Amino acid sequence: MHDIPSLSVSDLAERYDALLLDAYGVLVSLDGALPGAAALIDRLNRQGKPYWLVSNTAARLPEHAAARYRGFGLDIPAERILTSGMLLGPCFMTSGLTGRRILVLGPEDSLRYVERAGGAPVPPGEDFDALVLADQAGFPCVETLDQVISSLIEQLDAGGTVPLILPNPDLVYPKGRGYGITAGALAVMLEAILARRYPDRDDVAFVRLGKPHPALFEAAARAAGGGRLVMIGDQLETDILGANAFGIDSALVLGGVAGRRPRIVAGGPTPSYLLASLAD
Numbered sequence: 001m002h003d004i005p006s007l008s009v010s011d012l013a014e015r016y017d018a019l020l021l022d023a024y025g026v027l028v029s030l031d032g033a034l035p036g037a038a039a040l041i042d043r044l045n046r047q048g049k050p051y052w053l054v055s056n057t058a059a060r061l062p063e064h065a066a067a068r069y070r071g072f073g074l075d076i077p078a079e080r081i082l083t084s085g086m087l088l089g090p091c092f093m094t095s096g097l098t099g100r101r102i103l104v105l106g107p108e109d110s111l112r113y114v115e116r117a118g119g120a121p122v123p124p125g126e127d128f129d130a131l132v133l134a135d136q137a138g139f140p141c142v143e144t145l146d147q148v149i150s151s152l153i154e155q156l157d158a159g160g161t162v163p164l165i166l167p168n169p170d171l172v173y174p175k176g177r178g179y180g181i182t183a184g185a186l187a188v189m190l191e192a193i194l195a196r197r198y199p200d201r202d203d204v205a206f207v208r209l210g211k212p213h214p215a216l217f218e219a220a221a222r223a224a225g226g227g228r229l230v231m232i233g234d235q236l237e238t239d240i241l242g243a244n245a246f247g248i249d250s251a252l253v254l255g256g257v258a259g260r261r262p263r264i265v266a267g268g269p270t271p272s273y274l275l276a277s278l279a280d
């Protein structure tokens, strides 16, 4: 870890044409803006410096996220927010799910994401053609998952195929002084159950959309329209691994999910820089 240089966020803004910023653990926590975030966003807005939030979420539409961030003192326009929920449209298109019945697990905005993507959201308990496990909130977890796994087993036992889609592959997020489990962790659990029951099938795993997979980075690169990009994030397994795979530089913010003493190992996800905080 010693040979990874530390840098201030102002230096990063000078070195790169556009900043890609993770939201949770970098700009915000559940309770509000993190130290330095408001000053950074102010500065970027004033300087007209291009930046995009790239966030693994399908729980809040960009316009609602923007309103929430404004309440935290962060003036981030909705069009600067790219979420993994926005990847559902292209995903439905390539999987032939446009217009199909989609069981959506998540809060109200998750249903809106699925509608915008061209799917027809149905509530738990009704027949469905595909499952979008959008978020861990917005439904009674164990009861709903009982119903979902029962329905999946019934359809798969009958020889059917049910596309499983996971917009947010994160396993945990920073919650209070500890961590909360996410839809990604619930997906791993469902996959374990299905893998044991159907060891010979290769269609019982979730399609994962967000970071570290390339689609969100591709969307950001398209929005930026070229130039040198740097990803600023707090998770090695999503932000940094994704940036490494996409071939752009990255900075790991200490103190988020990766902690203040991140375990960076040879051959694993490796940031180009370490950032002690957003406050210079």
Ligand SMILES: [Mg+2]
Pocket (backbone or CB within 6 Å): 022, 023, 024, 025, 026, 233, 234, 235, 256, 257
């Ligand atoms: Mg994060």
